[in-house]
Amino acid sequence: MKMLFSFRKTLLGPxxxxxxxxxxxxxxxxxxxxxxxxxxxxxKDKVGLQILPVDGNPHKSSAFICHPGGVSNLASSxxxxxxxxxxxxxxxxxxxxxxxxxxxxxxxxxGEDLIPFYNLLDxxxxxxxxxxxxxxxxxxxxxxxxxxAMETRQVSTHIPLEEVPFVMRAMGFYxxxxxxxxMINEVKFSxxxxxxxxxxxxxxxxxxxLYINHRPAFGLSIKEIQNTFQVLGYDTENGEIVINRxxxxxxxxxxxxHMTEEELAECLTxxxxxxxxxxxxxxxxxxxxxxxxxxxETQK
Numbered sequence: 478m479k480m481l482f483s484f485r486k487t488l489l490g491p492x493x494x495x496x497x498x499x500x501x502x503x504x505x506x507x508x509x510x511x512x513x514x515x516x517x518x519x520x521k522d523k524v525g526l527q528i529l530p531v532d533g534n535p536h537k538s539s540a541f542i543c544h545p546g547g548v549s550n551l552a553s554s555x556x557x558x559x560x561x562x563x564x565x566x567x568x569x570x571x572x573x574x575x576x577x578x579x580x581x582x583x584x585x586x587x588g589e590d591l592i593p594f595y596n597l598l599d600x601x602x603x604x605x606x607x608x609x610x611x612x613x614x615x616x617x618x619x620x621x622x623x624x625x626a627m628e629t630r631q632v633s634t635h636i637p638l639e640e641v642p643f644v645m646r647a648m649g650f651y652x653x654x655x656x657x658x659x660m661i662n663e664v665k666f667s668x669x670x671x672x673x674x675x676x677x678x679x680x681x682x683x684x685x686x687l688y689i690n691h692r693p694a695f696g697l698s699i700k701e702i703q704n705t706f707q708v709l710g711y712d713t714e715n716g717e718i719v720i721n722r723x724x725x726x727x728x729x730x731x732x733x734x735h736m737t738e739e740e741l742a743e744c745l746t747x748x749x750x751x752x753x754x755x756x757x758x759x760x761x762x763x764x765x766x767x768x769x770x771x772x773x774e775t776q777k
Contacts, residue, residue, distance in 0.1 A: 548564060
C-alpha cells in the first residue's frame with residue numbers, strides 16, 4: 478500500500494541544543510482557559526513548555542535543564558498541572574509544576590504581531606538587513622510587472638508567490654526546489670479549508686514569517702563546509718583540500734536534487750555577471766581541451 482504525504486506548514490520550534498525527543502499536549506486544567514492549549518516537550522537534557530498553536534514566536538516557549546546526564550521520558554498528570562521526567566543513567570524521576578502564567582507573561586513582554594519576528598532578523602526592525610529585505614521585496618514587484626515596462630506601476634503591499642524564491646535567495650537563503658515547492662504550497666493553500674480558494678500572493682509580514690520559519694535554525698557553519706570538501710575533495714601538494722572541477726559538475730548534475738546542464742549554465746553565468754535581468758542562458762558546452770565550461774547567452 479503506497480501512501481502519499483504532503484507538508485501543510487513548517488514552523489520554527491524550540492532550539493535548545495538538540496531536536497525534540499518527545500512531545501505531549503497537556504490536558505486542560507479546570508483553572509485554565511479552555512481555549513488555551515500547551516505542549517510539554519523534552520530535548521536531550523531539558524524539559525520545556527510551548528504555547529499552542531506554534532507559529533515560530535520564540536517567546537512562546539521556555540525550557541530548563543532537568544537531567545544533565547540526559548532525559549529518557551516524559552509524562553503529564555491527568556489535569557495537566559504537572560509534568561514528570563525520567564533521567565537516563567541517573568535513574569531519577571522529577572516532578573515539575575507548570576506555571577503557565579509566567580510563560581504567558583513572557584509572550585506579552587516579547588511584543589505583539591510581528592515584533593517577535595523582527596527581533597529574529599539580524600539588526601531587528603531598524604537594521605540594515607530589514608531595509609535590504611524591504612528593497613528586495615518591492616523590487617520583486619517591479620520584476621513581476623517587467624523591468625522595462627512603460628505602463629503605470631501598480632504599487633502594492635504584496636508580491637506574487639512566484640517571486641518568493643528570488644527574494645529568499647537574495648537574502649542569503651538558498652532553499653532546494655523541493656523546499657521552494659513546500660513554501661509556495663504552504664501559502665497557496667493556507668486559506669483553502671476556510672475559503673475554498675488558493676492564495677496567489679504574499680505580503681511583507683507573512684513573507685518575514687515564512688523566511689524565519691523555513692531558513693536553517695543554526696545556519697551553515699564553516700565546519701560543515703570544510704567537512705564537505707574533505708568528503709568530496711582531495712589533498713593537493715600544498716596540503717589544501719580542493720574539489721576537482723569535473724567532479725563538482727558531475728555531482729551537481731547527477732546527485733541529490735540534480736541540476737540539468739541548462740540550469741547549471743544559467744546559474745554559473747548569473748554568478749559571473751554574464752546573465753542580464755530577464756535573460757536566460759541556454760547552452761553549456763564542455764570543452765574537451767580542459768578549459769572548462771563555455772557559455773553563450775540568448776535572451777527571451
